[in-house]
Amino acid sequence: MLKTTLMEAAKAGAAEIQRFFNSEFKISNKEGVNNLVTEADHASEKAIMELIKSKFPDHQILAEETGEIIQDSTYKWIIDPIDGTVNFAHGIPLNCVSIGIEHEGEIILGCVYNPHLNEIFFAEKGKGAFLNDKAIRVSEETQAIKACLVTGFPYTYINMPNGPLEIFERFIRKGVPVRRLGSAAIDLCWVAAGRFDGFYEHKLEAWDSAAGYLIVEEAGGKVTDFTGSTFSVYQHRILATNGKIHDEMLKVINGGEL
Secondary structure, eight states: OHHHHHHHHHHHHHHHHHHHTTSOOOEEEOSSTTOEEEHHHHHHHHHHHHHHHHHOTTSEEEETTTEEEOOSOSEEEEEEEEEOHHHHHTTOSOOEEEEEEEETTEEEEEEEEETTTTEEEEEETTSOEEETTEEOOOOOOOOGGGOOEEEOOOSSOOOOTTOHHHHHHHHHHTTOOEEOOSOHHHHHHHHHTTSOSEEEESOOOHHHHHHHHHHHHHTTOEEEOTTSOBOOTTSSOEEEEOSSSHHHHHHHHTTOOO
C-alpha cells in the first residue's frame, strides 16, 4: 500500500509538471537570486498531498512549499514537487518529482520521477534500486581522476572558505569533468544508475535528498556528510559516490589534492 501510494503520488505530481511545462505560468522568487517557485510547484505539491492524505490521513508531511504537517505518526512523507524549478521555468527537461518516506527516523522508500525522460527511479530499504522496474547499480570506477562528477551550487551562496567554487576548481584544474544539471534528485539517481561516479553539494534540504539518497545506497553506493560520517537528510552537506572513489573525493572536498 505504501509503495503503491508513493508511485501514484509521484505520477500525480508529474502530471502537473507536464501540464504546465513550456506554457505560461506564474513565477515568484524565494530567498536569494533565482530561487524560484512557480504555479506548477504549488499545483504538483497539492496533487501529491491530496493523494497521500486520501490514503494515509494520519501521516506526517514535510513538503518544500507547504512546510511541515506534524501528526501523531511514525511515518513522514518528504516531498519536493519540482526539483529543478529553474530548469523547469526555462523549459529545460531536467526536473522531477522527488518523494521519500521516513519511518521512525529512517528513509524506507524513495521515488524520483522525471516525466520528460519517462524515468522513474525507485528504491525500498533492503530491496535494491530500480529504473523503470529494472535493477540499477553504481559504476565501477576506482579512481577519482578518471571519474565523471556532478555538483550544484546554493542560491544563497556564502563566500565560505573551502566553499563550492574552491572545491569545483580543485577538480576541474585536474581535468576531472564536473557537471551541473540543476536537480540534486536527478544527480543522485544518475549516480545510482552509474551515469555519474560521484555527487557532492554544500546546501541541500531534506526534500532534495530524501529519495535520491536511499536510491544511491540501494544501488550499492555510499552516502555521507563531508566528514565521512553517516548522512542525515536533515543536514545540508552530502557526498554520494559509487563507494570506490569516496575517500579520494572526501580528501579533495576537505582541502586536499588529487
